[in-house]
Amino acid sequence: MRIENHPFSELKIGDSAEMRRLLTIDDLYVFAAATGNHNPMHLPREDGDGDGIAEAVAPGMFIASLVATVLGMQLPGPGTLYRRQTLNFATRAHAGEEIRIHVEVTEKHTDGTVTLKTAIHRIGDNALILSGEAEVIAPPKYAAFEDMHLPGLVVQRHRHFEALLDRARSLPPIPTAVVCPQEPNSLGGALLAAKESIITPILVGDPQKISAAAAESDTDITGFELLAATHPRDAAATACALVNSGRAAAVMKGHLHTDDLLKPMLDKTNGLRVGRRFTHVFVMDVPGMPAPIMVTDAAINIAPDLATKVDIVQNAIDLALALGIATPRVGVLSAVETINIGIQSSVDAALLSKMAERGQIRGGLVDGPLAMDNAISLTAARTKGITSEVAGRADILVVPGIDAGNMLAKQLAYISHAEGAGLVLGARVPVILNSRADGRMSRLASCAVAALYQAHVCGTDMAEAPWQ
Known part of the structure; x- marks a missing residue:
């Protein structure tokens, strides 16, 4: 993904940017794990206030951090640094809701800082969730960045x-x-x-x-x-x-x-x-x-x-x-994805696949032999030229x-x-x-x-x- 900034000299009053974001349960877990804030109001399946209902309220500072995302990624973009931010919460957002984050330039200052109006609305009823004002140090010169790779993140949730x-x-x-x-x-x-x-x-x-x-x-x-x-x-x-x-x-x-x-x-x-x-x-x-x-x-x-x-x-x-x-979809595993008479599991896999074709095994699709990689990875299956309803998605x-x-x-x-x-x-x-x-x-x-x-x-x- 390519991202580029808007240096101070190019910014104009009225310039704006926005993004949409679907709030997920994983967002709540990631925020809790990263910050140590385990307030049950913000944890799925927890009743934080004793009313018998699990709230799953998105933390206010997580919502506010999405304003920083738009500032740092779009307007002014890479190179932007915060000076201050005011936050006024009108209502709460919850996991499962989609929101729209909007920023708009309202002032430019001689010291290279910029003031922007910030707001977040819930998509659907357009309810105002957050309003405020940001003052940032705008990047002094143009820059663009390509393919910024980050480590993968998997939430250990079942x-x-x-x-x-x-x-x-x-x-x-x-x-x-x-x-x-x-x-x-x-x-x-x-x-x-x-x-x-x-x-x-x-x-x-x-x-x-x-x-x-x-x-x-x-x-x-x-x-x-x-x-x-x-x-x-x-x-x-x-x-x-x-x-x-x-x-x-x-x-x-x-x-x-x-x-x-x-x-x-x-x-x-x-x-x-x-x-x-x-x-x-x-x-x-x-x-x-x-x-x-x-x-x-x-x-x-x-x-x-x-x-x-x-x-x-x-x-x-x-x-x-x-x-x-x-x-x-049933993937019958072996060490290889071709039939090798020296590997009994590959022979059995082929026979099971044919038995399913003939109705001797019912209710599912059976294919084999498949190695572990091409049984669960479509990329691996395609790389090895395997065409199958099962390979890559068993x-x-x-x-x-x-x-x-x-x-x-x-x-x-x-x-x-x-x-x-x-x-x-x-x-x-x-x-x-x-x-x-x-x-x-x-x-x-x-x-x-x-x-x-x-x-x-x-x-x-x-x-x-x-x-x-």
């Missing part, structure tokens, strides 16, 4: 999960058998989801350990049903019985090994099998990405064969449909095996600051699978994803995904 939570809150809470919530994190995750009206927990496990976890976290569990089961596998079997009797519509992992949770579910008589293999999906909210990314399978199937990969793909597509993605990434999946999910979490919601599919009901290291948002999002999936399976109408 807006996709926030949208999923909003949608899940509109549904009735699903009764959920929480297996062995016997330490504060696993118990707290279930109770947090209950507080948000996403699930209704049925606590299953050792009553003494559950009570101790509640006491340690200073949590009251007297309002929740508690079913005694001393051994973890007994607790998991009890959860299966709750599902089979219609009392639970989801299962949530607490403080036990995944094997102990899943083994009773695989029982042919009393388990939760419905035909497909159990597969795991991470729904990842990666800051800066335009939509969530699903990674599968990163937790259950170690070295899946082709038949297992068919179920992995189909389960992931079904979940994506439940989340509101109209036509899920919603679902199918990994060759558990090693690759686990590493990919953890790289997204620890390097790209993603949050991940974990779900096991292929059972009679969704199984919420969280890690002990998962934070508040991951636990909530996992419950929300389960609720949306169960609503989809039961035929509840869901709005189109907010990121489409």
